[in-house]
Amino acid sequence: MPRAEHIHAPPLIGLLRSASGRFALFFTAFFAAAATAAAVILWWNTAGALERQVDAAIRADAAALTDRRRMPTVEALAVAIEDRLALDVQNEALYLLLAPDGAKLAGNLEAWPSEANAEQPWIRMPLLRDGLVSEARILRLDMSGGYRLLVGRDVAEKLRLRGLLSEGIAWAASASAAIALFGAWGLRRALERRLSPVYGTAKEIAAGNLSRRVPLSDRDDEFDRLGRIMNAMLDRIAQLMEGVRGVSDAIAHDLRTPIARARAKLEEALDGARDEAALRAAVEQGIADLDGIARVFQAVLRIAEVEAGARRAAFAPIDLAPALADAAELYGAAAEARDQKLVSDLPTSLPLVGDRDLLMQAVANLLDNALKFTPDGGTVRLSAELSPVLVEIAVADDGPGLPQEDRARAGERFFRADAARSTPGSGLGLSLVRAVAALHGGTVTLGDTNPEAERPGLTVTLRLPVG
Amino acid sequence: MRLPVALLPLMLATPVQGETPLRVTTDSSAYCGELAARVSNQPGARQEVVRNLAEEGQRLCDTGHVRTGIAKLRRALRAAQGMGG
Numbered sequence: 052m053p054r055a056e057h058i059h060a061p062p063l064i065g066l067l068r069s070a071s072g073r074f075a076l077f078f079t080a081f082f083a084a085a086a087t088a089a090a091v092i093l094w095w096n097t098a099g100a101l102e103r104q105v106d107a108a109i110r111a112d113a114a115a116l117t118d119r120r121r122m123p124t125v126e127a128l129a130v131a132i133e134d135r136l137a138l139d140v141q142n143e144a145l146y147l148l149l150a151p152d153g154a155k156l157a158g159n160l161e162a163w164p165s166e167a168n169a170e171q172p173w174i175r176m177p178l179l180r181d182g183l184v185s186e187a188r189i190l191r192l193d194m195s196g197g198y199r200l201l202v203g204r205d206v207a208e209k210l211r212l213r214g215l216l217s218e219g220i221a222w223a224a225s226a227s228a229a230i231a232l233f234g235a236w237g238l239r240r241a242l243e244r245r246l247s248p249v250y251g252t253a254k255e256i257a258a259g260n261l262s263r264r265v266p267l268s269d270r271d272d273e274f275d276r277l278g279r280i281m282n283a284m285l286d287r288i289a290q291l292m293e294g295v296r297g298v299s300d301a302i303a304h305d306l307r308t309p310i311a312r313a314r315a316k317l318e319e320a321l322d323g324a325r326d327e328a329a330l331r332a333a334v335e336q337g338i339a340d341l342d343g344i345a346r347v348f349q350a351v352l353r354i355a356e357v358e359a360g361a362r363r364a365a366f367a368p369i370d371l372a373p374a375l376a377d378a379a380e381l382y383g384a385a386a387e388a389r390d391q392k393l394v395s396d397l398p399t400s401l402p403l404v405g406d407r408d409l410l411m412q413a414v415a416n417l418l419d420n421a422l423k424f425t426p427d428g429g430t431v432r433l434s435a436e437l438s439p440v441l442v443e444i445a446v447a448d449d450g451p452g453l454p455q456e457d458r459a460r461a462g463e464r465f466f467r468a469d470a471a472r473s474t475p476g477s478g479l480g481l482s483l484v485r486a487v488a489a490l491h492g493g494t495v496t497l498g499d500t501n502p503e504a505e506r507p508g509l510t511v512t513l514r515l516p517v518g
Numbered sequence: 519m520r521l522p523v524a525l526l527p528l529m530l531a532t533p534v535q536g537e538t539p540l541r542v543t544t545d546s547s548a549y550c551g552e553l554a555a556r557v558s559n560q561p562g563a564r565q566e567v568v569r570n571l572a573e574e575g576q577r578l579c580d581t582g583h584v585r586t587g588i589a590k591l592r593r594a595l596r597a598a599q600g601m602g603g
Contacts, residue, residue: 136544137553137556137592137595138592138595138596138599139592140589140592140593140596142544142545142585142588142589142592145540145542158543159542159543159544160540160541160542160543161540161541161542161543162540162541164538164540176539176540177538177539177540178539178540178541178542179539179540179541179542180542180545180585181545181584181585184539187540205542
């Protein structure tokens with residue numbers, strides 16, 4: 052049996068590697084920090100306050116006894132200490148008054164501790180009472196005449212209270228940690244559950260099922276927005292792939308006919324040419340046919356180049372009016388040859404930012420189409436208008452027009468309406484116009500020239516932004 | 519219920535100095551007698567409340583409950599001083 056090659060990371064590393072795990076850990080750390088801050092504040096306001104209270108009581112007591120020492124004899128101080136001890140119902144007070152020679156004069160402490168000789172006047176010491184060790188907080192006072200006094204309190208009760216508080220905080224911290232971990236686990240699970248449709252969709256698409264889309268919930272949250280964007284992206288990819296497939300099919304289909312025709316002509320000439328001149332004419336015709344095929348390829352490549360946006364770098368501020376006037380003159384001559392009329396209505400200036408060659412190629416394609424579909428004696432109209440934000444160029448003919456259902460497909464590569472099958476052309480002209488318009492951030496719309504007429508004609512309007 | 523709670527107070531409290539504990543001399547039968555004598559010397563010692571507290575304190579001291587007895591005697595002394603003043 053083959054062994055699995057997959058190496059599992061330790062759980063903590065696995066958790067850190069996943070974004071949801073990191074969010075969860077961040078949540079736990081944040082929660083722990085908040086709980087710690089709450090515990091510190093609680094401690095400061097309870098146990099801390101008790102300690103400060105004890106210190107304040109000792110300080111006040113010491114100040115009162117220091118006043119007593121100002122009396123002529125030290126006995127007054129000794130009596131005050133004994134009185135205080137006699138009235139100490141809480142049994143917390145601790146005193147020791149020593150004479151300069153070390154003799155005990157008053158107080159309830161057995162001996163002077165060596166720790167009380169340290170530089171710090173405040174000390175904390177263990178205290179033995181009834182065989183139980185508690186704690187004493189003591190202040191040392193060095194008095195005039197070499198007398199020394201210790202004033203303190205038994206803080207056993209405070210310690211007990213502090214112990215209870217510590218236990219409470221520890222329990223609360225444990226509960227908080229458990230809740231934080233549970234919350235982190237829940238957060239991670241929720242994130243993974245919400246992301247699993249995205250994973251699933253991506254996995255199926257990677258496996259080749261391109262029709263799969265991310266299922267959306269009715270919550271309209273961030274994950275639904277992500278799902279919608281992914282679906283839109285997948286739709287766009289599918290559309291582009293469909294387009295590529297369509298173009299490949301169209302190239303194969305539309306070029307097969309002229310190639311077959313050229314081949315048939317050459318074969319016919321080879322078999323039936325009566326003299327060298329007839330053979331030569333057939334070869335020339337074959338070359339012309341192949342040139343036509345090469346032109347189609349060139350047009351396809353040019354459209355691809357325009358759609359890729361590579362020409363955007365050549366954009367520059369231009370005035371389209373003189374170029375349109377030149378085109379009108381050039382195509383006007385061609386129109387006259389067929390008894391057609393080309394009427395132009397152009398402003399003196401049409402400033403915009405773009406690629407002059409591409410725009411003129413687009414206009415030339417429109418004029419070429421219009422003249423091709425306009426009957427002899429008909430009229431083609433080239434007009435342009437400038438508004439503050441748009442340049443609008445329209446080419447109108449009075450040909451047969453284009454049925455409504457064909458207009459949406461009119462920009463597709465190699466698309467030719469049924470009525471146009473007999474007219475020479477490759478079905479790429481309007482594709483290039485659309486690609487050029489899209490490159491400039493503009494649009495192309497198709498409409499009837501005379502909607503009421505039997506032959507409604509076609510008006511193609513190219514709208515381009517000025518800036 | 520014993521959690522490792524000792525950590526918290528240990529971290530937050532000032533360290534306790536010294537290893538030899540201090541001893542208190544006022545938790546003894548001798549101090550009981552000293553307090554009883556103080557009470558009886560007070561002007562309000564004959565009051566019933568004072569007398570009861572002092573007697574109870576003395577009895578507790580005699581039966582070995584020294585600290586409780588001392589607390590009673592101290593209360594008796596307070597009461598006597600309050601009444602005598």
